[in-house]
Amino acid sequence: METELQSFIEKYDLLGCIQCGRCTGGCPVTVRTNLNVRRFVYDSLDEDILEELANLPEIWDCTACSTCAVRCPKGLKPLEVLIGLRGILVEGGRVQPTVRDALESVFREGNPWDKPRAARCDWMKDLDVRIAEPGEAVENLIFVCCTIVYDPKLQVIAQNLVRILNKAGVDFAFIGEDETCCGSEVHNLGEEGLFEMLVEDNTELLNSFNAKRMVTISPHCYTAFKNEHPDLKMEVVHYTQLVGELLEDKKLELTREVPQRIVFHDPCFLGKQNHVFDEPRYILGNIPGAELVEFDRCRERSLCCEGGGGKMWVETESTKERLSDTRVKDARALEAGILAVACPFCELTLDDSVKAKGFEEEMRVAEILEILGEAIED
Amino acid sequence: MSDVFVLAEHRQGELRDITLEMLTLANGVAEKLGGNTVAVLLGSGVDSFAEKVSGYSDKVLYIDDPLFEDYNSEKYQRVLAALLDDYKPTLLMVGHTTQGVDMAPALAVEKQLPFISDVFEFEFEDGKPIPVRQFYGGKVNANVAFKGDPPYLATIREASVEVGEPSKQGSVEKIDSPLKEDIDYRRFIEYIEAEVGDVDITQSEILVAVGRGVREDKNMPMVEELAQVLKADLCGSRAATDAGWLPHDRQVGTSGKTVKPKLYLAIGISGAFQHLAGMKGAKTIVAINKDPEAPIFAEADYGIVDDLFKVVPVLTEKLKELKG
Numbered sequence: 001m002e003t004e005l006q007s008f009i010e011k012y013d014l015l016g017c018i019q020c021g022r023c024t025g026g027c028p029v030t031v032r033t034n035l036n037v038r039r040f041v042y043d044s045l046d047e048d049i050l051e052e053l054a055n056l057p058e059i060w061d062c063t064a065c066s067t068c069a070v071r072c073p074k075g076l077k078p079l080e081v082l083i084g085l086r087g088i089l090v091e092g093g094r095v096q097p098t099v100r101d102a103l104e105s106v107f108r109e110g111n112p113w114d115k116p117r118a119a120r121c122d123w124m125k126d127l128d129v130r131i132a133e134p135g136e137a138v139e140n141l142i143f144v145c146c147t148i149v150y151d152p153k154l155q156v157i158a159q160n161l162v163r164i165l166n167k168a169g170v171d172f173a174f175i176g177e178d179e180t181c182c183g184s185e186v187h188n189l190g191e192e193g194l195f196e197m198l199v200e201d202n203t204e205l206l207n208s209f210n211a212k213r214m215v216t217i218s219p220h221c222y223t224a225f226k227n228e229h230p231d232l233k234m235e236v237v238h239y240t241q242l243v244g245e246l247l248e249d250k251k252l253e254l255t256r257e258v259p260q261r262i263v264f265h266d267p268c269f270l271g272k273q274n275h276v277f278d279e280p281r282y283i284l285g286n287i288p289g290a291e292l293v294e295f296d297r298c299r300e301r302s303l304c305c306e307g308g309g310g311k312m313w314v315e316t317e318s319t320k321e322r323l324s325d326t327r328v329k330d331a332r333a334l335e336a337g338i339l340a341v342a343c344p345f346c347e348l349t350l351d352d353s354v355k356a357k358g359f360e361e362e363m364r365v366a367e368i369l370e371i372l373g374e375a376i377e378d
Numbered sequence: 379m380s381d382v383f384v385l386a387e388h389r390q391g392e393l394r395d396i397t398l399e400m401l402t403l404a405n406g407v408a409e410k411l412g413g414n415t416v417a418v419l420l421g422s423g424v425d426s427f428a429e430k431v432s433g434y435s436d437k438v439l440y441i442d443d444p445l446f447e448d449y450n451s452e453k454y455q456r457v458l459a460a461l462l463d464d465y466k467p468t469l470l471m472v473g474h475t476t477q478g479v480d481m482a483p484a485l486a487v488e489k490q491l492p493f494i495s496d497v498f499e500f501e502f503e504d505g506k507p508i509p510v511r512q513f514y515g516g517k518v519n520a521n522v523a524f525k526g527d528p529p530y531l532a533t534i535r536e537a538s539v540e541v542g543e544p545s546k547q548g549s550v551e552k553i554d555s556p557l558k559e560d561i562d563y564r565r566f567i568e569y570i571e572a573e574v575g576d577v578d579i580t581q582s583e584i585l586v587a588v589g590r591g592v593r594e595d596k597n598m599p600m601v602e603e604l605a606q607v608l609k610a611d612l613c614g615s616r617a618a619t620d621a622g623w624l625p626h627d628r629q630v631g632t633s634g635k636t637v638k639p640k641l642y643l644a645i646g647i648s649g650a651f652q653h654l655a656g657m658k659g660a661k662t663i664v665a666i667n668k669d670p671e672a673p674i675f676a677e678a679d680y681g682i683v684d685d686l687f688k689v690v691p692v693l694t695e696k697l698k699e700l701k702g
Binding site: 325 | 617626629632633634635636648673676
């Protein structure tokens with residue numbers, strides 16, 4: 001059998017690029033690093049120097065926010081070129097130990113945090129929840145996310161979703177210990193082989209359940225399952241879409257006041273990449289006593305927090321202000337008491353910045369489900 | 379026969395600790411086997427080492443030759459192969475060190491020796507030495523028998539044996555090198571010292587880690603003093619390195635470094651998930667934080683819930699007292 005390997009140029013459709021520069025013009029990390037993604041697209045046309053390009057530290061500055069892809073008039077995905085270059089390093093075993101360890105952990109334990117698979121359901125041990133059985137019908141299959149299941153501070157997000165869905169009388173079940181990393185960050189770190197394996201295994205596992213739709217909590221899982229799993233036989237939604245629906249249908253009522261000024265930070269993987277802008281705002285707008293304000297840079301123009309694109313495992317050399325620091329300063333300027341997020345990575349990076357900037361007294365970062373937990377009565 | 383040979387290891391004019399550790403271990407094994415402990419020393423003008431190791435062995439075979447001025451695995455392998463033929467010891471111990479792991483496997487293949495690596499102890503069955511080594515990242519100790527006939531070869535883990543006072547007075551026998559000519563295809567070029575001042579926190583045994591709770595650069599000397607008393611290296615959370623209190627290569631966490639010290643003293647670190655993932659491998663974790671709900675306490679073996687500005691000076695003073 002003869003197989004033909006796609007060249008780098010073909011794979012990323014590099015000849016389609018007209019070098020207009022909209023990608024670099026919109027790239028949020030250019031304010032703090034030397035990354036020029038247009039330049040990488042151009043230079044990659046010479047396939048003989050790909051190795052050389054892969055060794056430039058800037059390729060790790062990309063957060064995979066996809067602003068470049070959103071802005072590209074030719075419909076290309078410049079960020080994928082950088083991910084392809086990372087792939088060259090992964091292939092050669094030349095990545096940072098932090099990246100290597102995260103990837104190895106996904107392979108071994110199904111999560112990038114070096115946590116045992118056996119502890120994946122610890123967050124639900126005090127809750128009466130259903131674990132899905134293969135073949136058994138379930139309306140909503142919940143995919144929790146590696147970061148939320150293991151981070152003791154974030155586990156409340158999943159716990160609150162259980163409270164809300166129970167209250168609204170929704171039929172739902174969890175995957176349990178078999179839930180395995182969606183691979184979004186594996187792909188972004190350039191480990192294409194492992195990503196393909198995860199897609200195959202997860203497709204088989206998830207299709208074994210007789211679920212009508214899958215509800216994801218993290219936008220990273222959402223985008224991975226919605227856009228990168230072509231053989232998945234169920235609808236994939238983000239929880240904000242489901243909860244928005246429940247509020248609209250009056251199945252869920254928010255009765256307790258949260259008297260705070262709230263500003264919502266659009267996660268790149270939810271907003272820019274999947275156009276889910278309105279649902280989070282609809283939910284927050286329904287919280288009694290809350291006043292919703294907007295960042296100047298919101299929706300499609302939202303400023304990335306730098307938590308994606310594998311950046312949880314890679315540190316940029318730049319010492320210029322982190323985008324998450326800029327973001328919390330903007331939130332502070334709006335006098336928001338809560339910086340609301342809908343993504344675990346956004347919560348981790350922005351929470352770090354609130355601490356770094358010393359704003360802990362004035363404001364907090366909270367996932368929408370955390371705020372909802374305060375707005376419902378049990 | 380029945381003797382235990384130990385390859386003495388030295389570098390840059392210093393006898394390495396592993397040498398006396400191996401000899402101590404070898405003395406126990408030789409006694410059980412009813413043989414002698416023989417140190418094999420290769421070098422040029424290292425008489426003081428010969429004398430030192432003689433205090434821990436029954437005999438020292440000392441090859442004093444400019445050929446062995448610097449370590450060269452190829453030359454060592456040739457000499458050891460010849461000595462094994464001549465003396466037929468039961469067991470040869472080599473350090474499980476950069477030098478030892480470079481040479482031992484090749485020697486095992488050349489002489490078809492039963493070989494077990496990274497051994498830290500020996501047990502005995504029917505008069506045969508049974509090496510003990512670890513599996514599964516140190517979770518399981520396993521007795522692993524040599525397969526086949528002696529001479530056996532084992533590499534010995536560093537710092538696994540406590541060395542006592544010298545208790546023997548072995549004879550030092552200078553012998554001629556079985557290797558007469560230098561080899562040119564594998565040569566010693568230079569010894570590169572790690573840059574002074576560069577601290578690799580992944581290798582530190584004691585770490586004092588600072589977080590946002592330290593508040594300002596001007597509070598760092600207080601923590602530095604504690605680190606000095608503890609002979610610890612300093613590291614920190616992302617907040618601490620971002621604030622410029624520490625260089626970025628001291629950042630602990632998933633995007634920084636993963637550390638595994640014996641003691642990790644976290645000062646004013648609340649314990650963001652990314653940080654915890656980088657230090658949970660520490661043997662003992664002590665946390666000082668004023669917030670009893672801080673996630674760091676879930677990982678900590680010992681916790682002090684109090685204002686770090688009150689605790690750290692007292693801790694430093696007490697440690698100074700203890701150390702006299």
